[in-house]
Amino acid sequence: MEEISDNTASQASDLCRVVKANEDIKKVIRISSGVNLVALNAMLTAKRSGERSRGFAVVSSELRVFSRKLEGAMTGLGALIFELVRDAAAMRKQHHERRHLLNIQARGQQMRELMEPVLARMDERMHKTGGEIGRDWHRLHIQLNRVLQLCETGGSLSRSAKIEAVYGGDMTATLKQVANQIEETVNEIFSTLKLLRTQLAE
Amino acid sequence: MKKLEYIYEDGSHKWAAVARDPEKPGFLIDTNEYLVLNGGEALLADPGGMEIFSAVFSAISAEVDPYTIRHLFASHQDPDVISSLALWLDFNPELKCYLSWLWSSFIPHFGGTAETFVAIPDEGMTIPLGNLALEAIPAHYLHSSGNFNLYDRKAKILFSGDVGAALLPSGEDGLFVENFDRHISHAQGFHRRWMGSNAAKLNWCERVSRLDIDMLCPQHGAIYRGEDVKRFIDWFAALDVGSGIKE
Ligand SMILES: [Fe+2]
Ligand SMILES: [Fe+2]
Numbered sequence: 001m002e003e004i005s006d007n008t009a010s011q012a013s014d015l016c017r018v019v020k021a022n023e024d025i026k027k028v029i030r031i032s033s034g035v036n037l038v039a040l041n042a043m044l045t046a047k048r049s050g051e052r053s054r055g056f057a058v059v060s061s062e063l064r065v066f067s068r069k070l071e072g073a074m075t076g077l078g079a080l081i082f083e084l085v086r087d088a089a090a091m092r093k094q095h096h097e098r099r100h101l102l103n104i105q106a107r108g109q110q111m112r113e114l115m116e117p118v119l120a121r122m123d124e125r126m127h128k129t130g131g132e133i134g135r136d137w138h139r140l141h142i143q144l145n146r147v148l149q150l151c152e153t154g155g156s157l158s159r160s161a162k163i164e165a166v167y168g169g170d171m172t173a174t175l176k177q178v179a180n181q182i183e184e185t186v187n188e189i190f191s192t193l194k195l196l197r198t199q200l201a202e
Numbered sequence: 203m204k205k206l207e208y209i210y211e212d213g214s215h216k217w218a219a220v221a222r223d224p225e226k227p228g229f230l231i232d233t234n235e236y237l238v239l240n241g242g243e244a245l246l247a248d249p250g251g252m253e254i255f256s257a258v259f260s261a262i263s264a265e266v267d268p269y270t271i272r273h274l275f276a277s278h279q280d281p282d283v284i285s286s287l288a289l290w291l292d293f294n295p296e297l298k299c300y301l302s303w304l305w306s307s308f309i310p311h312f313g314g315t316a317e318t319f320v321a322i323p324d325e326g327m328t329i330p331l332g333n334l335a336l337e338a339i340p341a342h343y344l345h346s347s348g349n350f351n352l353y354d355r356k357a358k359i360l361f362s363g364d365v366g367a368a369l370l371p372s373g374e375d376g377l378f379v380e381n382f383d384r385h386i387s388h389a390q391g392f393h394r395r396w397m398g399s400n401a402a403k404l405n406w407c408e409r410v411s412r413l414d415i416d417m418l419c420p421q422h423g424a425i426y427r428g429e430d431v432k433r434f435i436d437w438f439a440a441l442d443v444g445s446g447i448k449e
Contacts, residue, residue: 093288100289103256104263114263118293 014088014133017199021140022081024196025074028147028189032070035154035185039063042161042178049171055164056175063157063182070154070189073147080143084136091129098122141200148193154186204254204261206237207377209417209425210357215240215334217359219419220261221377222370226254231282231369233421236361237262237271238354241332245273246290247352247361248283248421252312255286259293273298273329275338277363277421278346279305281312288313300329300338304348322350339409341365343402351410358416365406366434367392368423379424382433389423390441397443407439 042060046053101122105115161182165175203225210217216239222232235258236247244266250258262268274297276284290297291313301309303321310319322338329336329352339351344365352361368389379385397403411432418426418434426434 097289097292100252100256101292104259107256107260111260111263114268122292 015085015092017202018081018084018088020199021196022078022085024192024199025077025081028192028196029071029074029078031185031189031192032067032074035067035070035182035189036064038178038181038185039067042175042182045171045174045178049168049175052167052169053164053171053175055167056161059157059161059164060178063154063161066150066154066157069150070147073143073150077140077143077147080136080140084133084140087129087132087136091126091133094122094126094129098126137200141197144193144197144200148190148197151186151190151193154189158183158186204257206261206265209377209419210359212357214242214332215357217354217357217417217419218262218265219377219425220258222375222422223254223257224372224375226257230254231422233282234419234423234425235262236419237266238331238336238352239266239270240334242270243273243332244271245275245329245331245336246271247275248277248363249274249286249290250284251282252285252289255289258286259289269294271297273300273331275299275329275350275352275361276301276305276309277341277351277361278302278349279308280346280364283363283421284309285312287318291318302346302348302350324348326350339413341406343397343399344406345396345398353413355414358414359419360410360413360415360417361419363421364396365393365438366418366420366423366426367396368420370423374424376424379426379430382426382430385424386434386437392422393438393441394443394445398446400443403441403443404439407435411435 039060042063043057046057046060098119101115101119104111105119158179161179162176165172165179168175204220204223206218206220208216208218218237218239220235220237222234226232230251230253233248233250233254235250238245238247259268271294274290276299287299287309297318298320299314299318300320300322303323306319306321324340324342326338326340329338334354334356337353337355339353341349341351341363343349349363351363351365366389368385369392370388415431416427418431
C-alpha cells in the first residue's frame with residue numbers, strides 16, 4: 001500500500017512527461033511535412049537541370065519516400081502518446097478514488113475491516129494500470145529508436161544529395177542550396193528526436 | 203460530521219436520513235441522503251457528491267451493514283446527487299442505479315457500466331425492495347427535465363429530490379421543519395430560480411396532493427411533516443417560478 005501512495009509524484013510526472021514528449025513529437029511532425037516540400041522542390045530543380053542531375057532526381061524521390069515513412073512513424077508515436085495519456089489519466093482517477101476510500105478506512109477498526117477488500121481490489125487495479133503505463137513507456141522507447149534509425153536514412157540521403165549536386169553543371173549552385181536545405185531539415189529532426197530520447201530517459 | 207437518523211420504523215421496514223452536515227465546507231451545497239430499508243436490503247436515494255462520499259459512507263456504516271445496499275436511486279443527473287457513483291461501485295460493483303432514461307448515457311461519465319443502470323421511463327415505475335413496491339413518481343422539469351420523486355405508499359413518505367429544497371443559514375440545523383413561515387422564506391429563492399415550468403409545477407402539485415404523505419423529504423434542507431406537507435404543496439402551487447427569465 002505504501003508503495004502506491006508514494007507513487008503520487010511519479011503519476012504527476014507521468015502526465016507532465018507525456019505532455020512534454022508530445023510537444024516534441026508535434027514539432028517533428030511539423031518539420032517532416034516540411035521535408036516533403038523540400039523533396040518536391042529538389043525533384044523539380046533536378047528536372048529543370050535535365051540529364052546531368054539524374055542522380056539528384058533519384059535522391060530526391062528517395063527523400064519523398066523517406067518523408068512519407070517518417071510521417072507514418074511519427075503518427076505511430078502519436079498513437080502511443082495517446083495511450084499513455086489515457087493510462088496516466090486513469091491512474092490519476094484511481095488514485096483520487098483511493099484517497100476517498102482511505103479517508104473512510106482511517107475512521108476506526110470497523111471501517112478498516114469494511115474497506116480492506118475494497119482497497120485490495122483498488123490496489124490490484126492500480127497495479128494493473130501501473131504495469132500498463134510501464135509497457136506504454138517501453139513501447140514508446142522502441143518506436144522512438146525505430147524513428148531514429150529511419151532518420152539515419154535521411155542523413156545519408158542528405159549526404160548523397162550534396163555529392164550529386166556537384167555533378168550538376170551550371171545548376172550546381174542551385175542543387176547545392178537544395179541539398180543544404182535537406183541537410184538542415186534532417187538535422188533538425190534528428191536533434192529534436194535525440195532531445196526527446198534524453199527527456200524520456202530521465 | 204454526518205449522522206444517520208431513523209425517521210420511520212416499522213419492523214424491518216425503515217427510513218433513515220443522513221442529514222446535512224454543519225461541518226461541511228461552505229462551497230459545497232449541503233445535502234440529505236435517504237436510506238430505505240426493508241427485508242434485509244436497502245436502497246439509497248440521492249447518494250450525493252464525490253467529495254462527501256466518505257462522510258455518507260461512514261455515517262451509514264456506523265448503523266447499517268453497507269452491503270445491504272443493493273440499489274441506488276438518483277432523482278436526476280446533478281453532481282450533488284450522483285457524482286459519488288464511481289466510489290459506490292468501487293465498494294460494491296454489483297450495485298444497480300435507478301435513473302431517468304434521459305440521463306442513462308450521461309451519468310456513466312461519473313462511473314458505472316451498461317449493467318449498472320436501470321432506466322426509468324417518463325411515466326415512472328415501481329422499484330421492488332424486499333416485499334415493498336416503491337414508486338418512482340414523475341417530477342419532470344422540477345428542476346431537471348428528467349426527474350423523479352420516490353414514494354413509499356406504506357410509510358407514507360415522499361422523497362422529493364430538489365422539490366421542497368431550502369438553503370438554510372447556519373444555525374438552522376434541525377432535521378424537521380419547525381416553523382413553516384420562517385422555513386419557506388429560505389426555500390422561495392431556490393424554487394423561483396431553479397424550477398423552470400409553472401405548468402410542470404401545477405401538474406406535480408395536482409398529482410402529489412392526491413397521495414397520502416406524512417413526510418416530504420427534500421434533498422436539501424429540512425423535512426416537512428404532517429400539516430406542513432399540504433402547506434408546502436399549496437405554497438408551491440401559488441409560487442411563480444422561472445425567475446431567470448427577465449423581461
Ligand atoms: Fe438538482
Ligand atoms: Fe440538488
